[in-house]
Amino acid sequence: MAGMVNSVNHTNESFGEYKDHYASNPSFSRSASDPFNNASTLVSNPDHAHSEKHSVSSQRENSTRPSRRCSGRVIALFVFAAFLLVLAVALPIALSLSKPRHHAATEEPSQKNDSSPTKPVQRITSGGDGSTVTTEDGATFIYSNQFGGFWVSDPNDPFNNNAQPNTWTPPLNQSWDFNQNKIYGVNLGGLFVLEPFISPALFQRYPGATDEWSLSLMMAADTANGGLNQLEQHYATFITEKDIADIAGAGLNWVRVPIPFWAIDKWDEEPFLERTSWQYIVRLFGWCRKYGIRVNLDLHTMPGSQNGYNHSGRYGQVNFLHGIMGLANAQRALNYIRIIAEFISQPEWRDVVPMFGFMNEPLMATIGPDQLRSFYVEAHRIIRNVGGYGAGNGPYVSFHDGFFGPVPWADFMRGADRVVMDLHPYVAFSGGPNTDPIATGTGDSAGGIWPGLACQRWDGLSSDSRNGFGITVAGEWSNGFNDCGLFLDGVGFTPTYGDNCEDWQNSANWDDATKAGILKFASASMDALDSWFFWTWKIGNSTRGIVESPLWSYQLGLEGGWIPRDPRTAYGTCNALGSPLTQVPAQYPTWMTGGDGAGPPQDANEYPWPPAIINEGGPAADIPQYTATGTAVTLTPPTFTGTDGHTISSGNGWFNSHDVTPAPTPIQGCTYPDAWNPDVNANLPQCRA
DSSP states (O other), X not given: OOOSSOOXXXXXXXOOOOOOOOSSOGGGSOOOSOTTOOTTTOOOOHHHHHHHHHHHHHHHXXXXXXXXXXXXXXXXXXXXXXXXXXXXXHHHHHHHHTSOTXXXXXXXXXXXXXXXXXXXXXXXXXXXXXXXXXXXXXXXXXXXXXXXXXXXXXXXXXXXXXXXSSTTSOOTTSOOOTTTOOOEEEEOTTSSSOOTTTSHHHHHHXXXXXXXXXXXXXXXXXXXXXXXXXXXXXXXXXXXXXXXXXXXXXXXXXXXXXXOGGGTOOOXXXXXXXXXXXXXXXXXXXXXXXXXXXXXXXXXXXXXXXXXXXXXXXXXXXXXXXXXXXXXXXXXXHHHHHHHHHHHTSTTTTTTOOEEEXXXXXXXXXXXXXXXXXXXXXXXXXXXXXXXXXXXXXXXXXXXXXXXXXXXXXTTTTTBTTEEEEEOXXXXXXXXXXXXXXXXXXXXXXXXXXXXXXXXXXXXXXXXXXXXXXXXXXXXXXXXXXXXXXXXXXXXXXXXXXXXXXXXXXXXGOOHHHXXXXXXXXXXXXXXXXXXXXXXXXXXXXXXXXXXXXXXXXXXXXXXXXXXXXXXXXXXXXXXTTOXXXXXXXXXXXXXXXXXXOBSOTTGGGSOSSOSEETXXXXXXXXXXXXXXXXXXXXOOOOEEOTTSOEEOOOOSOSOTTOOOOEEEOOTTOOOOOSSSOOTTOOOGGGOO
């Protein structure tokens, strides 16, 4: 999340007017796919079975109708027999109608006992609205989805991709088409990468903690309360399966999942809880598969910090691709990117994780434009070296604009296979007091200046990117029109809002006009951004027992009525406000979606790796590096066991067996500067590759 910075320098720009780019709206078309199209795992629709039984019953009734030439006794006998037959057919139908209508089940034989035979066991493997879901710990809830979505979960087929979150989104077993489909998504921020404003109670428990680095140090010292393992309890409970079901039920179809590099490993001097969150990350993949939700996996932290923000792992300096340890830290980062790409490119996972954001919010003003472009080109090469080129071979690759907006990126990486521009448009961090009222009525005037501002600014941003670069998503945005919220700007920072923030930190006090204004602002943002991920799904309670950043919680907004219950209703908001949207390409070039012409970027030679100069570090050849002699970590897949007790293969965590490049490791005999806070005057020739 882009905290503690004017994360959108372009938000104060004037973008001009734009035209309606929704000449046709394919998102509204109902999917033509059959949701129950895998006969090997799901039985026929129960309602269809009921109609067949009724048809058979009717045929039997007609075939047993007695002739008028029969005697009265014969007629009576036939009538009685017909009655029994009808009863035999109708009674099971009546009983079956008393069962939930939205389940599909498979039968498996019970353990046989010659003296007391038993009936086959029914396993519920899918369900729609109103169905009962049983979670892995045995708890149950009722699935609520008014949009035709259904879940699929079969222990004998754990990689079944038939699930669909709603009728306008293709199921996981069909390809995503950026020419036809729109992303309606939310972030699962604060789950695996902690942020003070998302989990304030954790940080309030340890006064002085400002980021995950300092929180980890304080937790580790608190052995009486569980030490650093307290974080595992957070991973296990902050987002549950019910959350993913609710996300599908809200008309959404993607989640963006920030993860830290220490899910893979950490180095000795780093205090993070390593190799623990990964099991919960893959558990989340399973939940998303179950409900038909696609994952944009986002590597949110970098060794040394790519932006100095608290959500990079450590607040303060930028030491990724900047400073004397900048190149060495980037070498580590590329290895983490490769390890993740190896896992998600496997056939078991690629349909659930079809997008990979390999670095969140690098600070290009500090790192440098050419240096950042060089890293982007190299990261794309590494990811494609794992899975190959062309649609279906590994994920779409997403990169952030570096807080410069889309203009500097126009025509960058032409010809590159499946690359997505990631924009993070926020009003809250524009640096102004933002005191203009949003509670201006419940009708057409709702929202004051803010809905129109969202249309103008975000349309300009989005259309510039789609026209100049190509496929574009808003990876983060929120309802925060001001920067009020507990710890939103960081622990110890004072908001720039020019009024009383308490009004915006307790939604229980909001009136209908306030809610209507925020709803209009949200709808305008959704309309202008086209494909988006709201930041974030859930904000945890503070020690006051309330959500103190309610403008940032999609979940709370749904409950309170200031988030659309159906994201499609946002369509046309800007046009109604007198701000028609700018025309954008009706079809992206084929190479952008993995078709003809997709391959390495045409400008790759302009941005060699490593870059010749590292800002504040010096020539790349003269600063510390690591040597490629280490062993790469392989991420562990989960274990699945079928109902017959046999283990089901879930991949080995490494897609490309030919990728045997060693991992970076320190050069023997070199004492490196602190990778997160180095001595800028260090001169270590023995640390050069």
